[in-house]
Amino acid sequence: MNRIISVKNVSKIYRIPKNEKGFFNGIKGLLKRDAIEKVALKDVSFDITEGEVVAYIGPNGAGKSTTIKLLTGLLLPTSGHISVKGQDPFQYRKQLAQMTGVLMGQRSNLWWDLPLQDSYDLLRVIYNLDKKTYKEWSQYLIETMGIEDLLSQPVRMLSLGQRMKAEIVSIFIPKPEIVYLDEPTIGLDVVTKQKVIEFLMHINKQFHTTIILTTHDLQDVEKLCKRMILIDKSILKYDGTVSNFIKKYGNMKRVMIKSDSDNIPQLPNDFTLSEQFIDGWEFIYDQSRYKERDVLAMIAKLENVTSVSFKDPDLSLIIKNMFREDFEHVWD
Numbered sequence: 001m002n003r004i005i006s007v008k009n010v011s012k013i014y015r016i017p018k019n020e021k022g023f024f025n026g027i028k029g030l031l032k033r034d035a036i037e038k039v040a041l042k043d044v045s046f047d048i049t050e051g052e053v054v055a056y057i058g059p060n061g062a063g064k065s066t067t068i069k070l071l072t073g074l075l076l077p078t079s080g081h082i083s084v085k086g087q088d089p090f091q092y093r094k095q096l097a098q099m100t101g102v103l104m105g106q107r108s109n110l111w112w113d114l115p116l117q118d119s120y121d122l123l124r125v126i127y128n129l130d131k132k133t134y135k136e137w138s139q140y141l142i143e144t145m146g147i148e149d150l151l152s153q154p155v156r157m158l159s160l161g162q163r164m165k166a167e168i169v170s171i172f173i174p175k176p177e178i179v180y181l182d183e184p185t186i187g188l189d190v191v192t193k194q195k196v197i198e199f200l201m202h203i204n205k206q207f208h209t210t211i212i213l214t215t216h217d218l219q220d221v222e223k224l225c226k227r228m229i230l231i232d233k234s235i236l237k238y239d240g241t242v243s244n245f246i247k248k249y250g251n252m253k254r255v256m257i258k259s260d261s262d263n264i265p266q267l268p269n270d271f272t273l274s275e276q277f278i279d280g281w282e283f284i285y286d287q288s289r290y291k292e293r294d295v296l297a298m299i300a301k302l303e304n305v306t307s308v309s310f311k312d313p314d315l316s317l318i319i320k321n322m323f324r325e326d327f328e329h330v331w332d
């Protein structure tokens, strides 16, 4: 398989002009602008192969959107080298735009007041697609996403979930080779979310479209992506398979304790209360320190306990724990 994206030692520093207070300082500032520097990416390197589905994840402000903007040629790196399909994305932005689909923030591919079908037909004209191929391909996408009944509705009348499905279909109309999706399932109900995930999995499998997904929804990551790249405070911290990440960092285990009492069960200090329910509590503990039978023995001494259950760590638990405010990051 061919390498489609290459990012080598890329750093991005934003320069934010300092706003001087006071009239004279303001005039002085117009002549000579001091700036604050904000490092958004620091020496980041990774490659992506054709047909991969990669999750690009990390906490707020980690540098994810900045990376997508660099890959799509909206920004120029401060240092380092990026190549997408062998081209510099900043220099060849227009050419690459033909083969790249982007779903990002408030940007929309659709015309608010037009029926959805008209928006799609306009995209055919913009991308100069052959009429017959467009008709067959768009019909295929529309049926795969299950949005046939939305085509006559003006986009502004679609619900959030309907619009997201319509938006994702629009991205695939020009048959892109690479698709960047920024939070494609944010705010969607479980059924719509599942439909979007299935659609993406299907398209990737059938057409080997390379998909880069930034999301805070780690269940989506587990369903859709074999590989994840994790970035924190502008630095790449992990690049590998999701399953290896869980193996490597998944020491934490959950224990759910149900009880007739209102009193929180007293457990050792290194058990963290993670959730509280009407009839019980969930704690997280380090399974390299406590065996399941030791935990059971501790709980057996508590009064009014009605049931105990254990849950293996999943990606969201591990990441939630890693980025706890009081947590000192332990990366190798």
Ligand SMILES: Nc1ncnc2c1ncn2[C@@H]1O[C@H](COP(=O)(O)OP(=O)(O)OP(=O)(O)O)[C@@H](O)[C@H]1O
Residues within 6 Å of the ligand: 014, 015, 016, 038, 039, 040, 058, 059, 060, 061, 062, 063, 064, 065, 066, 067
């Ligand atoms: N145009 C800009 N000018 C100055 N600083 C910026 C700009 N865009 C982003 N930043 C800063 O760069 C850092 C990385 O931002 P970025 O938007 O890439 O993060 P992110 O991982 O996408 O975050 P989120 O998950 O919240 O969307 C942040 O500290 C942010 O404040």
